[in-house]
Amino acid sequence: MRKLILIIAIMSGLLISAQIGIKTESPKAILDVNGDMNLRGKLSVLNVTNNTIPEATNDQILVSQGEGYPPIWKSLRIPDYEQNKFFLIYNNSFSDRNGVEFSFSEESSNGSTISTSLIQNANISTLNLFKKIPLLSQTFEVYSEQSKTYFQFETVVHADFLGNQSNTDQSIDYGCGIFVDNKLANMRLGNIKASSANYPFLTHNQIGMIGNLSKGNHSISVACARLKSYNTEARLGIGINVASNIDSFITQSSLRIDVYEVPQVFNTIIN
Structure with a gap:
C-alpha cells in the first residue's frame, strides 16, 4: 500500500x-x-503588485502586459456613436518655454508681400525667416474621412526697445502661423508698440480650423516671424522674454488640438 x-x-x-x-x-x-x-466557471489571474487573485467585474477583459508578465483585467468602454454626427475623437495640449527671438536683422521679406505670400496652404519652406516654436511641433492621427480639426495657440509677445521708451513711435509688426503638414492653415498678424512702460508685452491668441484631413498621421507646428520694424532696432521675443520685467513662465506658449470626426470604420482589435 x-x-x-x-x-x-x-x-x-x-x-x-x-x-x-x-x-x-x-x-x-x-x-x-x-x-x-468553453469555460463554465470563474477565471482569475494573479495581481503581482499585491499578490492577490482578483476576479473580473462585469464588462472587463484580460489585457496582455507583455512577455514575462501576467495579464491584467481592464474595463472596456466603447461609446455609443450616432450616425452622421461629429464626436470629439482626439484632444491634447502642449506648452513651450523656449519660444523664438528675433534681432533687427532677422526681418522677414514676407512683410512686404503679405497678401501674396502668406496665403492658405503656403509651404513653410517658401516663407522667409519663419521660426518654429520648438515644443509645439507635434503629431496627431485622423481616423475618418469626415473631420474638423480645431486648434488654439496662445503666447506672449515681448519687445526690448533699447530703453528708449520716450519715443512711442517705435513698433514692430509680427505674424504667427499654424501649419498642418508644413502647410499654412491659419495666420494672424500683430503689432507691438513702445509706450511709457518699460519693455512692453502683449498676449497673442489665435484660433483656427481645418476640415476633412486625410486619414492617417499629420503634423502640426507653429512658426512666427518679424515682419517689419518702425523706427527701432529692438529685440523681439515670441514665447520668450527679452527683458527681466517678465520671465519664461509668463511668456510660455501653448497649443491645443481638438479633432472632431464622424466615426466610420475604426481599427480592429488585434493580438
Missing part, C-alpha cells in the same frame, strides 16, 4: 509539472488547447 501511494504521488508530481496538450501531441505551453474552449 505504501509503495502504491508513493508511485501515485510521484506520478501526480510529474503530471503537475508536465505540459498538457488537448488535441495536440506537442504542447507549447503548460496547457495547450488545439480547439474551442
Whole structure:
C-alpha cells in the first residue's frame, strides 16, 4: 500500500509539472488547447503588485502586459456613436518655454508681400525667416474621412526697445502661423508698440480650423516671424522674454488640438 501511494504521488508530481496538450501531441505551453474552449466557471489571474487573485467585474477583459508578465483585467468602454454626427475623437495640449527671438536683422521679406505670400496652404519652406516654436511641433492621427480639426495657440509677445521708451513711435509688426503638414492653415498678424512702460508685452491668441484631413498621421507646428520694424532696432521675443520685467513662465506658449470626426470604420482589435 505504501509503495502504491508513493508511485501515485510521484506520478501526480510529474503530471503537475508536465505540459498538457488537448488535441495536440506537442504542447507549447503548460496547457495547450488545439480547439474551442468553453469555460463554465470563474477565471482569475494573479495581481503581482499585491499578490492577490482578483476576479473580473462585469464588462472587463484580460489585457496582455507583455512577455514575462501576467495579464491584467481592464474595463472596456466603447461609446455609443450616432450616425452622421461629429464626436470629439482626439484632444491634447502642449506648452513651450523656449519660444523664438528675433534681432533687427532677422526681418522677414514676407512683410512686404503679405497678401501674396502668406496665403492658405503656403509651404513653410517658401516663407522667409519663419521660426518654429520648438515644443509645439507635434503629431496627431485622423481616423475618418469626415473631420474638423480645431486648434488654439496662445503666447506672449515681448519687445526690448533699447530703453528708449520716450519715443512711442517705435513698433514692430509680427505674424504667427499654424501649419498642418508644413502647410499654412491659419495666420494672424500683430503689432507691438513702445509706450511709457518699460519693455512692453502683449498676449497673442489665435484660433483656427481645418476640415476633412486625410486619414492617417499629420503634423502640426507653429512658426512666427518679424515682419517689419518702425523706427527701432529692438529685440523681439515670441514665447520668450527679452527683458527681466517678465520671465519664461509668463511668456510660455501653448497649443491645443481638438479633432472632431464622424466615426466610420475604426481599427480592429488585434493580438
